[in-house]
Amino acid sequence: MKTKRPITLLVLAIALLLMGVAFIAKRAVPAQTTSQAQTLSDWAHGSAGTLKVMVNYPTELLTNQKNTITLTYEADPTLQQNLTYGYVFDAEFDANGSVITPQKRVLMPLESGRHSYSWEVVPFAKSEINGIIQLSLGDSNLSGAYAISPQVTFDIPFEIRQSNGLSPNASFIVGLVMLGLALLFLLIFILLNKKFLGANG
Incomplete structure (x- = not known):
């Protein structure tokens, strides 16, 4: 079970990253x-x-x-x-x-x-x-x-x-929050992955 958690965090980080870029792009266009x-x-x-x-x-x-x-x-x-x-x-x-x-x-x-x-x-x-x-x-x-x-x-x-229902400014803020969470989950993934590799080394 422990080996699956870092992978789950990585998938979640990638998903948040893509969603954040999509929300920010609404203001850019x-x-x-x-x-x-x-x-x-x-x-x-x-x-x-x-x-x-x-x-x-x-x-x-x-x-x-x-x-x-x-x-x-x-x-x-x-x-x-x-x-x-x-x-x-x-x-x-x-x-x-x-x-x-x-x-x-x-x-x-x-x-x-x-x-x-x-x-x-x-x-x-x-x-x-x-x-x-x-x-x-x-x-x-x-x-x-x-x-x-x-x-x-x-x-x-x-x-x-079609719109997500948010104004351009609100969409931009939501996008930044998603990018921040994506970076946080990516950092946690790296730390857990190092810990996992160290435990199996």
């Missing part, structure tokens, strides 16, 4: 992101101004994790001069096979400067899912009681990647 951009014309008050919008999103969604989709928008100089008339930016994000927070649709009073809004999506589908963002620019009377009438639409295909 961040998810790729991409973006799309469009402009919305002023249909509310008929000025020549436009609203510039850009959506930034990961090309892959990690399961069991919150993945962030960010919408950035800014009125051009002409539209900014007319903001006193009152505008509401209507944005809605939806994706099949997923849970979206804090809410799918948001109505935001348009203000001067650059602003952003983010959704978090957690996929439960096993394969790819399709996301869609619909945007519209209305006057101050725009209400969420009616379905959005989109001026522009972003079609966003997502690939699904």
Whole structure:
């Protein structure tokens, strides 16, 4: 029985070493992101101004994790001069096979400067899912009681990647702990192996 214990420790050390490297690799290989951009014309008050919008999103969604989709928008100089008339930016994000927070649709009073809004999506589908963002620019009377009438639409295909459920930082820490345990078990194996060889010498 004593001769088997050092071998068991060696196998355990190798297993922890491989698992630790896998957990650390998750942080070393961040998810790729991409973006799309469009402009919305002023249909509310008929000025020549436009609203510039850009959506930034990961090309892959990690399961069991919150993945962030960010919408950035800014009125051009002409539209900014007319903001006193009152505008509401209507944005809605939806994706099949997923849970979206804090809410799918948001109505935001348009203000001067650059602003952003983010959704978090957690996929439960096993394969790819399709996301869609619909945007519209209305006057101050725009209400969420009616379905959005989109001026522009972003079609966003997502690939699904399986995740261990940990954030990159947490995964990195777990990986370091596993590597530490692997080195500890390897050291114990070496000491026990020397003791075993000495006893049989």
